[in-house]
Every structure is written in structure tokens, then in C-alpha cells.
Amino acid sequence: MAHTWSPEIEEIDRRAARAALMGGAEKVARQRAAGRSTVRDRIAELLDDGSFEEIGALAGFPSADEHGEVDVMPANFLFGLGDIDGRRVAVGADDFTIRGGAADASIMAKQVDSERLAGAMRVPLVRLIEGTGGGGSVKMIESAGYTYVPANPGWDHVVANMSLVPVVAACMGPVAGLGAARAVMSHLSILIEGQSQLFVAGPPVVRHATGADLDKEQLGGAGVHARSGAIDRVVPDEAAAMAAIRQFLGYLPSSVHELPPVGAGCPPAGDAEVLADLVPRNRRQPYKLKPLLDAVFDEGSVFSTAGYGASVYTGLARLDGHPVGVVATDPYKGATMTPNGADALTRLIDLCETFHLPLVSLTDQAGMMIGLDAEKAASIRRGARAVAAAYQARIPMAEVIVRRVFGVGGAGQINRHRYSRQWAWPSGDWGSLPVEGGIEAAYRRDLEASDDPDRLLKEIQDRLEDARSPFHTAERYGVQDVIDPRRTRDLLVRWVRDAYRVLPELVGPPSLGVRP
Template sequence: MSWEKEIEELKIRQKLAKKMGGEEKVARHLNAGKLTVRDRIDKILDEGSFEEVGSVTGKAEYDADGNLVDMQPANLITGRGRVNGRRVVVAGDDFTVRGGANDAGIREKLIHVENMAGSLHLPLIRLVDGTGGGGSVKTIETEGRTYVPEVRGWHTVIENLSKVPVVALALGSTAGLGAARVAASHYSVMVKETSQMFVAGPPVVARTGEILTKNELGGSEIHTRNGAVDDEAGSEEEAFERARRFLSYLPPSVFELPERVETGDDPNRREDWLINAIPRDSRKVYKMRKIIEAVVDTGSFFEIGKKWGRSVITGFARLDGWPVAVLASDPYHYAGAWTADAADKVLRFVDLAQTFHLPVMHLVDIPGFLVGRQAEEQATIRHGVRAMAAIAQATVPWCAIIVRKTYGVAGAAHMNSGRFNLRYAWPSGDWGSLPIAGGLEAAYKSEIEASDDPKAKLDEIEERLNRLRSPFRTAERFMIEEIVDPRDTRKLLCDFAEMAAPLREVGVSSFKVRP
């Protein structure tokens, strides 16, 4: 006896599921400038690679004889596919079905897809567009009860952060558990204007007296600048491309190593302009991103979190094809000083590199922690110490290039001095416990005050000290290992990447990721 009848019923159910929330709601969704969840999955995955899991999950309607009449599909679509030829797990919210809120077995699907990624050691992509929690207060009436809040399976969500790359794209209004799913990731992106993220949306907030639009309350302008979300995209397609590129630098899981690829860029390439990159006047700024682009493989730098913690630059790149984590200072913001936000950014990024076995290259120009009343109010030292702890706990290979300033406690965190690291300095290197300009008056206070011409005495002392601050005097005592020609930096970094490759170790990190 054939089972063709059941297969035909399966096809009917799958066809009903692909109607999503129905023509009217799908049209409204498209008119808002957003793609449907199935279009999103098709665009982010390699063509034709999606294998759906739970294709007929939903609430079915039957007639008196038990025949299927209609079906409201679950508003979470899950399955496996490929990105750049590599397997991934994907979970996409369907906003056209009850606004992406919990419905029709979605809780079980949500737990299952998280377990799938963790158990199969595959990257997870979340396409978030809804609350993903218990639905609206209307469920009290429809269900005839309420419930005690719980997030079943949340331990798996957190455990996955220590095992597999997790990418979350906020593609609409995300709130509650939906917002939490965005935040609980290694890399997150919002789409400008069409994405928002809240603990609770405008109607709930209005009850507290704040009347705000969705973007005023939780738009990408807010969350890409406070660190809740890493990056902002101009379109959904750009968000998909950023997600694909992020994953290209990482292994499928912590049980494998990041892959080397052929970039065709000569590791011995020299950029002559680097000899002039750092101004002799320490008060002048320069473009650190241009230096990064000059020393890594051409076109390989992928910046992460550009709009927050802006005195620190973070991202991925390749050195002679080897993927590395890039940490650098940006003198255009607080002269490169570490703010509370910058310290949090360092901590999170170092954890990411440690988790997925990426060697770190650090281009250093740190005048210290930010000082002043605002810095103290923001508990900068507390955040800074947490970042220092992350660097101290990291065991991945590390190479520091001191391009200019390295001062104070924050400067001391340019690497973990308790273990072996590669370290070089450019001739522009400038270091100490305090910059001369900031500490001279305090250190020589009595001598200056006793002088007949305090201004002249101050200038005399500063000139005397400046003659002693040459980086060569530090190198004489082997307190800096090597001073190098800036034009040789790429070759040295490529050598570092090659030496670091066999030192990388697979497995769960010795400390867990802090999302």
C-alpha cells in the first residue's frame, strides 16, 4: 500500500505554511519596506541550500469529520543551510503571524533550533523580527489564564555563546525576549529606520509618561552607539552581507580552527608612507584605520562596533591569509584614551577572539584611562579593570605594535605582561606612568615655585626630560624588545600570524563569554 495520500497531505500543509500570515498581512509587511522571513532566509543563505525543520508546525483547523480546513503556521521558521559553502543553522521570525510573538509551538522550535546549533557544532543565524516571548496581554483572555515568566532553554542560548558563532540581525521591532535574543550574540546588526529594539515598546513606555516613536525609543541610532548592538546597515541586504562576512573569519565551532584563505597579497609588501604616518607633534591626530588597511591583507579588514567605544577600533582581518582579531587605538576620540564604553568594547572583543582562537594584533596608542568628573561618574576604572582581566585571562597569541603612546594603567593593558607576547615599537613610541605634560608640574612643584621665573623653569625641566624619553633609551635596557621601521610592520605581523597558527588550540575557552 502506497503512502502517496499522506505525502499529498504533507504538501498541502507545507503550502498552507508558506502563506505565512496571509495575503493582507504579508502585503502590509512588504509595504513597510521589509522582506518576508522566507525571502530573508533565501537571501542570507547560499541559493537552494535551505533545509527546513518544522515545516508544518502550526495551529490547524479541522471540520467535523476531522479534515484539515486551514492552518496558521508557527511564526518561527527554522532549519539548516549554507553560507559561503559552510553549513549553518538559521532561525527566522515571521512578523506576519501575530507580530512574531510566541505562538503555535514556537517555544519548542526555539529551544530545538538552539540545541541544533550547539549539538551539531554549527554557527547560528537569528533573523529577529518580533517579541518572541509570551505574546500580548490579549493572551490572558484567549488562554483564560496568565503565567509565571520563564525562558525555557535560555541556558542553551548562553551555552551556545561558548561553542558556536552566533549572529543576530534585528530586522524589525524587537522587544522583550526578541531583544534579548539579539543581545545574546557575538555579532548583531540593526537596519537603519526599519529596526528597533526595546525592553518594552512605546505603548508600554507611554504608561510611564514618556511619549516616543519607535525610533526615538529604540532605533539603531541609539543602540549602535551604546553598545547594545554592534553595527547598523542601510538595508536588509547589507545586514545579510555583513553577517556572511563576519562568519567567514570564524570556525564553525570552538572545536575547529579558523581557516586560512589565499588572498594574493605579498606578506613582504611595504608601504613607504608609513614612515610619516605618526606626526612628530604628539597633539596631532592621524588615521589609524588607514594604517590598519596598510598592514593587513588588502581589503580584508572588517570593522565591528564602529559607532560605540570609539577610542578603540575592533574588527577582523587577514595576515597572509590567516584570520586575526584587530585591536587598535583611535586618536580622533579622546586621543585614544579608554573610556568606560571603550573598556567594555575591549573586554567583549577579547572574549570573542579567545573563544574562537583568533590571534590578536594590537596597534597601540593609549594615553591612559579617560580622566575627569565624567569618567569618575561612569566608573571608568571598574570597567577598565574588567577589560584588563579579560586580557590577562586570554591565552591566544598576541602581538602588540606600539605606534605612539602607552601610558598609565590602561597603557599597561596593551598586552598581558605575565606571559610571552611579541611586541614591537615604532620610533614614535612614547611611554611612561604619566605624560610629561600632565605630570611635570606635580613632580617638580617645589622647584618650580622656588624659581624666580616659574615659566622658564618649567620649560627648562621639560626640555631636560624630553632628552631622556627617547625610545632607544628604553630599548637599551630591554624594556622594549625591538624598535622597528614602520614600513616593516606588515612583514612582522604576517610572520606573527604564521608562528601563531600552530599554537592555536581548539575547545571551549577557559573562561566563558560574557554577553
């Protein structure tokens, strides 16, 4: 049956069908042959079935053949709304099958509108980035006939969203320039091993500017960014990237104007009994972190947020269904706060402060990293920045001192000048610096004057060993409670229920704007 607007309605369907073809069969086949999904496949994988509502599908670049038949090459950026586990999200994704994701095949207003959409609707934003997403190629200068003073399109919205809604960015292939900046302007950035790379400028530009002959993987692959601090998580494939996005967003509210979603709690995977034997009496012997996390938090809920943190572990987890931030130490990677570890801690605290997650510190901190490499990496400034983040945060914090608390790093892992619930295990060991590192310096003259310095040293060590007992600290209320480690989860579950009662007071934008 013909209708008044039948020709135009048919044209809408024809153009929508053309947009669904992306860069065409040949380009799509090339994308898949390289082991990468198409942009539409990725969106389908990420979102709940049938929930994607595309915006601007008809935007593109029209051309007519000799018969006047119009073909519209779609813009290489898709965006719209959809659902993840029933919750609304905004998605913006690059289409590499059209000019390799370059800006000269984009309509920048769509990318800007994806940012505006997330902020206006107060929903999380997922960026699936592949390409440059920036100012385009040098050829554009000739075709345009002029150059321009750069301004990052829509960057006011990009910056504002960091303090408003959860933002996740996944590098789905090579990402450079403005695309790389969009990747790190997020609360969680993801790189796919062997498939995606991140760099300010690609190999040809680097070769011309510096003479270094590097391929994409050498310049910005997983081997570089697993420890650089630019990328939070490296995953093995696209399916793992989508799973990480979905899991991460599950801990967070849709915006700063809501509270984190509390679900049904479940028992931990680990047995509390292991905690009584977890920390060896030999202070130089490490323990494994995973059994601690497994015994404290809900089964399957622990999510690591910063792979580059070295000994400083940061993550998200649930206590009886309540999302929390987690900071701990992985003794097999060291005991001190490295500069990268300080950055990881800063980002975790800022994330929790922004989205109102209480913070649990499983403290084992031997102080900030020392030595020449540490000084070259500005260890003290980056460590002090982490301490400042802890002191500026308003969220409820709880601390379980598992082992060490030393130096500026240990002193500032949480803000001990405000009220926070605190427990210590019998393995707790604290002070300005470890006793072992200062005995011979502090008692040098006594030892030099002694007829039997070895015997005197042993006597001093025995006296100090008694003095450093956590029970003496507890007697003077220098620590709130010394507990049986097996009680840790039960006590934290009680605390988190109380913490969530005061969280409504914090709803709204963070006290300080969030930076990447």
C-alpha cells in the same frame, strides 16, 4: 500512478505549500510595502542558493471550515540548516507576517530546537529577529485562565551556545522583550537603520510605566543604539545586514572544537610607505586610523566589530589569509579608553579567546577616561574588566606600539606579563602618565624658587624629552624592538604563521564561559 500513501503524500505537499504562504498574501504585501523582506526572502538572501533545509515546516495551528477543509496557519518561527560559502550553519528566523512575531502565534519548541540544533551539530547560529518572541500578549492570560512564573524557554542552550558556536543576531524590524534578549545574547548584533529597533519594552508599555511619549525610533532606533553598547553594528539595509553576517562568520571556525579557517592571503590595500609619515611629531595632532589598517592587513579583510567603542577600535582582519582580532585607537575620536570602549575591548578579547583567533594590538592608549562622567559610568571597573579579559586570555598576542602607552588602560591592553611579540615605532611614547601633564606638579618648588621659571621649565622639558626617547627604553630592553614602521606588516605576517602553529593546543571550550 496511485501509491499506497498517495493521499498523505499529497497532503504533505499541500501543507508545505500553505506554509510557504506565511501569513497570507495580504500580510506579505503589507510587510513588503513597509520596505521589509519576508522571512523566507531573508533566508534565501543569506544562504547559498538552494541550500536551506527547513525543519518543522508543517508545525502550526489547524482550523477547519464548515466543509471540513483543514487550514494550518504556520508557526511564526522558521529554522533549519543551510550553507554560507559552502559551510554549514543553523538559521532561526521570526515571521512578522503572522501575528507580528508574537509568542501566541509561535510554537516555542521550534525556537528552542534551533538553539539545540546549533549546539548539537556544532555549527554557527544565525538569528533573524523581528517581534517579541516572548511570553505573548495580555490577552493570553484571559484565554489560558492563569498566569505563570516566567522562565526563558531554552535559555540553557542560549547561554551554552555562546561558549560553543559563533552566534549572530540581526534585528530585522522592531524587537522587544525576549526577542531583544536573544539579540544581545550573541557574538555580533546588528541593527538596520530606519527599519529595526531594539528595546526591553515598546512605546505603549514605556508610556504607561514612565509617562514618556516616545515612538519606536526614538526609544530604540539607530540613533540610540549606535553608541549604547547593546548593538555592535548599525547597517543601512537588509542586504548589508546579510553581507555582514556572511563576512563575520568567515573569520570564525564552526565551533570551539575547530581552528579559524585560513584562506589564501593577499597584499594590503595600502602602501607601507605611508606608515613612515603616519604619526605626526606634534603629539597633540591626531592621525587617521584607516591608512594604518589598510597598510597592515590583507586588502578588504578589515571588519569592525563594535561601533560604540568611541576611541577604542575593535575588529577582525586577516594577515596573509590568517584571521586575527585587532584592537587599535582612532585618535580622531579620542585617546583614552572610555567605559564603552572598555566593553568593546572585553568583547573582542572574549571572542578571540573563544574561537582561537590571535590578537594584534596596534597600541595607542592614553589610559582610562577620567572626570565626572567617567566616574558616573564606572570607568575604572569596566576598564579593569577589559584588563582582566586580556590577562585571562590564552591566545597568542602581538603588540605594535604606534604611539602612547599610559596608565592602567595602556598597561593592560594586552598581558605584558606573559610572552607576547612586541615592536615599537619611533613615535612610541610611554610612562605612568604623559610628561606634559606632570612637569609643573613634579617641579613646582624648583620653578617657584627660580629667578627665571620659564627658562628652567624649558630646560626640564628638554631633559625629559631626551629621557622619554624610545631608544633609551630599548637600550634597557624595556621594549623588545624599535622598528621602521614600514616593516610592520612583514613582521606581523611572520608572527601570525608562528601563532597558528600553537593554536591547536587551545582547541576546545574557553577557559571561562562567555557572557554577552
